[in-house]
Amino acid sequence: MSSITAYKGHIVSPISTSGSGDYSFIDYPRGLMVVTDGKLTALGDFDQLSERSDLGTILSQVKIEDFGKRLIMPGLIDMHLHLPQVTQTAKSGQHLLAWLNRYIFPAESKFSDIDYARRIARWFFAELAANGTTLSVVFTTIHKEACNVAFEEAARTHSRVIMGKVMMDLNAPAALCEVTQESLTGSMEMARKWHGAHDGLLQYAFTPRFGVTSTPELLSGTGELWKRFPGTYMHTHLAEAREEIQTVAGLFPEARSYMDMYDRFGLAGERSVFAHAIHLDDGDLDCIKQRGAALAHCPSSNFFLKSGVFAYNRVRQCGCLFGLGSDVAAGPHMSLFEVMKDANFIQPDDWIEPRELIYRSTLGGARALYMDGVVGSLEVGKEADFVVLDPSAKTGVVDDILDQPTDEILSCLVFLGDDRIVERTYVRGRLIFSKALQETGNLASVNLAG
Ligand SMILES: [Zn+2]
Structure with a gap:
């Protein structure tokens, strides 16, 4: 039986627009991502995806992890x-x-x-x-x-x-x-x-x-x-x-x-x-x-x-x-x-530019390693390697950063980001790091999973 989990949050990811390294960014402030057996099987705006007949039933039956306004980005x-x-x-x-x-x-x-x-x-x-x-x-x-x-x-x-x-x-x-x-x-x-x-x-x-x-x-x-x-x-x-x-x-x-x-x-x-x-x-x-x-x-x-x-x-x-x-x-x-x-x-x-640097650390790196068919961006068909980020955990002052246009958010990540903004890390759909579990002393159980 398939393992399906849905994730709700602010989804930002580079995507390829040509075979020669051109890219743009997708940005769904109220995004939804469905992961089936470690792979991304649906991704887009939450309201639009919920109306899709094939997904509506699935979403009513599976667990939805809701990250609120936090960012979901490729690892x-x-x-x-x-x-x-x-x-x-x-x-x-x-x-x-x-x-x-x-x-x-x-x-x-x-x-x-x-x-x-x-x-x-x-x-x-x-x-x-x-x-x-x-x-x-x-x-x-x-x-x-x-x-x-x-x-x-x-x-x-x-x-x-x-x-x-x-x-x-x-x-x-x-x-x-x-x-x-x-x-x-x-x-x-x-x-x-x-x-x-x-x-x-x-x-x-x-x-x-x-x-x-x-x-x-x-x-x-x-x-x-x-x-x-x-x-x-x-x-x-x-x-x-x-x-x-x-x-x-x-x-x-x-x-x-x-x-x-x-x-x-x-x-x-x-x-x-x-x-x-x-x-x-x-x-x-x-x-x-x-x-x-x-x-x-x-x-x-x-x-x-x-x-x-x-x-x-x-x-x-x-x-x-x-x-x-x-x-x-x-x-x-x-x-x-x-x-x-x-x-x-x-x-x-x-x-x-910040968007260039984020690309270089995700999809650009995957492309350089000939792995962009597998990881590097959040796109249907790829494996679910992703992170959940809270830039406001670091900035404090800029409490509305997640409401800003994509480039402002990316700039905040590049110039203010470090490990303190990383809340969760997933590889092939499996949670391998959680700040919350680390703080409660349960991190070992996450890293030992499987
Ligand atoms: Zn070296």
Whole structure:
């Protein structure tokens, strides 16, 4: 028997208006959404839908969750962050390579301890849900067992993730430096075990850390593996810091650029995700576009490590796929609302409109990950990944914000939003976070459901 639930509230969502990335927003202040077995089966204005003969009967029989004036929006998509780094947020004052050596590599070494790995993974997925993130692209560490534990915790909490074991066989501390073949074999085993698991909520990403910590053998082997597992992802860093770029140029002198180096190893294509991509030329952007690869723009992290400014409008105009990433722990916040705000603030001359930033954190991210047929917006036929938000919980002063035109509401979310406005988070129709239950001490029962 089907499981049907209806949700009433102020529904706002981007929707695609073409196959080439154009979008607009739907806005139903008195909206209704019907979810059947985890999928959206009806959505629109409450009064209009109630009059539909086929729905009238259903609505009289099912439970209607009424969120009043609160917003119902698609869940947020974080295209780049690091699970093992959550203990290292706010460690300031260093550029990328020094920061990695001083704080991050020691923190990642601790993931050889499986109990520790589980404790951090448990916290990580609860925190993602509390921030309204319903799909994330995640780095773990080189440790296979710690990565297994991360996938187990993701499954237990009903999280939707694209994740992988990190690969490093050069320029890493001894405890984190792998034998090339073992790194490849380990990654292959993980892809076999986890890609498509938990009814497809879990997907695998081959995850070489970046050019600095990779031999040519590791990268060419990763390219071959990635081809052997259709539908899997490839997730790495690209052109984040000047010193990193110079090191890569020295390691791979035959490549025209950092991006060209990845392309030569077969690592650019549909379902490849390159984090940062700050210092690129036209040839690099052309390659990214031609291959259908995606970029993860991480403005909070770029601010924090003083890495530079992503060429937002140039990348957008050239038609490259991209979304936003928190890049915790170089990004101090897991909240994508904070990341959206920083994406606007970091541009010295350009305004990036709130509706563009909300799109980039939902449908735009889904499109970059080739998942816009499944999630990213509230449209009939898609899976029900959504959040319930109360912007007035944060603003206080603007108590009529939910009566404002769509763009004013979106602007409030972008410039004032953080985890405090997230009341509920749902993945595939299942509640995975509720602020009310958290406050009454019942959150564990939600996260443990199923
Ligand atoms: Zn990163």
